[in-house]
Amino acid sequence: MMRTPAPRLRTYLSGYVLSLVLTVAAYLLVTHPSYSTSLIVGLISALAVVQFLVQLVFFLHISAERKPRWKLMVFIFMVGIVLIIVVGSIWIMNNLNYRMTPQQINTYLNNQGGGF
Template identity: 35%
Template sequence: MSRRTLNEQEARECKTEQRNYLWGFGLALVLTLIPFGLVAFIDIERMTLWITIGGCALAQVIVHLRFFMHITLAKNKREDLLLILFTVLILVIMCGGTLWILFDLYQRMLPGMMP
């Protein structure tokens, strides 16, 4: 099987893409290890821990969108971003509605146990 040789521009683009993937992998790894290290090895206040985990999770979503899914704020990628935001909206509505129904049922079934 013959291998096609890349011209100079294609080789540069390939190297840039590999560099972006490595940066994304490194950032994702760091953003995973920070909350793990805090939970496993450091005793900090519970609310601070939850905020840190949430912040790292949000940053990791942004890293994945940028480095692995190539979603940017450029004009030609705007449709992809709108599709992802619409998907997030649908998920929030579904999760919020589910929690609303569950808490309403809990209140109706066990009114004496409400905090």
């Protein structure tokens, strides 16, 4: 009566080999750069996301869960929150950085009676 069927040796081994290949591929892309920097950043980010999914399926067995899939639902909710925190923070801070020059910050602080 286990909710998730017992995992098998083959599952773990395929997850391990796939993760190893993805890790080494990302490492080689950085140590032997043969593309533009922005392309490499895109590629290694994609490799990280793929490895994330590989470990979710092969190590955490998220796809083997039976209905009702509470683990999966909590997981999807978490991904939503994480994206809001990370993407939101980077967006807001870059926007602030773009809109304010150091002089503007200094003038603002001087008007407040402080400054650098």
